[in-house]
Amino acid sequence: MAESTARRADPLRVGLVGLGEVGQHHLRGYLSTDRARVVAVADLSAELTAAAAGRTGARACSHWMDLLADADVEAVDVSLPHDLHLAATLAALESGRHVLVEKPLGLTVGECDRMIEAARRADRVLAVSHNQVFFAPHVAAVDLVRSGAVGRPMMTRLRLGIGGRYPGWRLDPAQAGGGLLYDAGVHRFYMAREIMGDPVAVTARTDVAAPGLESEGSGVVVLEHGDGSFAVIDANYLNPSGTFDDRIEIAGDAGLIDLAGCEAAFEGFTNEPALRLWADGAWQVVEAAPMDWSGSVQAAVRDFVDAVLDGRRPRVAGEDGRVVVAMIQAAYESARTGRRVELAEMLGTRVTTEAGA
Ligand SMILES: NC(=O)c1ccc[n+]([C@@H]2O[C@H](COP(=O)([O-])OP(=O)(O)OC[C@H]3O[C@@H](n4cnc5c(N)ncnc54)[C@H](O)[C@@H]3O)[C@@H](O)[C@H]2O)c1
Structure with missing residues (x-):
């Protein structure tokens, strides 16, 4: 969207689509700021819409298309299964609404291109909820890296070990777009990018890891930066239940950073210090603003609201x-073919916008 200096005083009128697991935390995000008002909610579950409408005074709709018919809605929050992101986002943008979409933006780069192009044509904000970018210990760690506290970051290790697969549509690759890497794994990829920048090439191995599954449940991904630095993602669904x-570990040539984990703390898996820095021969705990996983989702929501009202680019x-x-x-391409895949090959022709140019 074209940047503007205008700062709007009245609240953004939001329609919230999808009130499932993460939609509940988006709702909390909108309720946490007086810069937004939830005017409509949509979910196929009448129970969920009745509860959300009761809390907010919003109009309750069933299908997301019903919500788009409400002229009062000027921004749409899409917290739907992955295969519905494209249709709901395109329709919202094409009807002149700003959109915040949950991760991952789309099922393919081509889907993302269509959404970005629709936002450009409509001159509307298109933001993606990469919530862990807003997690306060992650923000502090990225600031430390950028300020040179670890020297040159050479190796970032990003773990994802979950005890048991998520149920429902996430088990169906047609709806989820893939397996573990495409779902919860997204957070590892965007955090690797936050810390190390865009990789030049990707090499991966994946496995279904358990009988009866259609998509990968374990994988190792090497992100190569072309200057001797790497990020490595290891992910599996076969950790013990519960x-x-x-965790994220960053190794530089002058220091180390240890991040105990965003959802790990929220799920009660760890109570270790959220952020530690090894420098000058010792580990030290670095204090970051108190925040949990839900707080990071809510911060992503508030950034979207502020971006629209202040006429600026969203953080993501x-x-x-x-x-x-x-x-x-x-x-996925590397795991399928056994070859090292350059990122430029997957990006193809870049869509140019005022923000991405
Ligand atoms: N950022 C995070 O940490 C995080 C965590 C969980 C999920 N997510 C993402 O959030 C999105 C949703 O995941 P979830 O776990 O909340 O899923 P979910 O299944 O819990 O909720 C999805 C909701 O969408 C509703 N829905 C489906 N079709 C609809 C339609 N046509 N119209 C209106 N409502 C419809 C369903 O009834 C359901 O309540 C996904 O993109 C997922 O990857 C992100």
């Missing part, structure tokens, strides 16, 4: 979501 490990724009989808697609 565990959730999403459609173009960012597109690069992250390309990174995961490159990992």
Whole structure:
């Protein structure tokens, strides 16, 4: 969207689509700011819409298409299964609404292109909920890396160990777009990018890891930066039940950073210090603003609201979501073919917008 200096005083009128697991935390995000008002909610579950409408005074709709018919809605929050992101987002943008989409932006880079192009044509904000970018210990760690506290970052290790697969549509690759890497794994890819920048090439191995599954349940991904630095993602669904490990370790030539995990803390898997820095021969705990996983989702929501009302680029724009989808697609392509896949190959022709140019 074209940047503007205008700062709007009245609240953004939001329609919330999808009130499932993450939609509940989006709702909390809108309720946490007086810069937004939830005017309509949509979910196929009448129970969920009645509860949300009761809390907010919003109009209750069933299908997301019914919500788009409400002229009062000027921004749409899409917290739907992955295969519905494209249709709901395109329709919202084409009817002149700003959109925040949950991760991953789309099922393919081509889908992302269509959404980015629709936002450009409509001159509307398209933001992606890469919530862990807003997690306060992650923000502090990225600031430390950028300020040179670890020297040159050479190796970032990002873990994802979950005890048991998510149920429902996430088990169906046609709806989810893939397996573990495409679902919860997205957070690892965008955090690797936050810390290390865009990789030049991706190499991966994946496995279904358990009988009866259609998509991968374990995988190792090497993101190569072309200057001797790497990020490595290891992910599996076969941790013991009740565990959730999403630790990040950053090794630089002058220091180390240890992040105990965003959802790991929220799920009660760890109570270790959220952020530690090894420098000058010792580990030290670095204090970050108190925040949990839900708080990071709510912060992503507030950034979207502020971006629309203040006429600025969101912290995570459609173009960012597109690069992250390309990174995961490159990992799948590498796992399928056994070859090292350059990111540029997956990105193909870049869609140019004022924000991404
Ligand atoms: N950022 C995070 O940490 C995080 C965590 C969980 C999920 N997610 C993402 O959020 C999105 C939703 O995942 P979820 O776990 O909340 O799923 P979910 O299944 O819990 O909720 C999805 C909701 O969408 C509703 N829905 C389906 N079709 C609809 C339609 N046509 N119209 C209106 N409502 C419809 C369903 O009834 C359901 O309540 C996905 O993109 C997922 O990857 C992100």
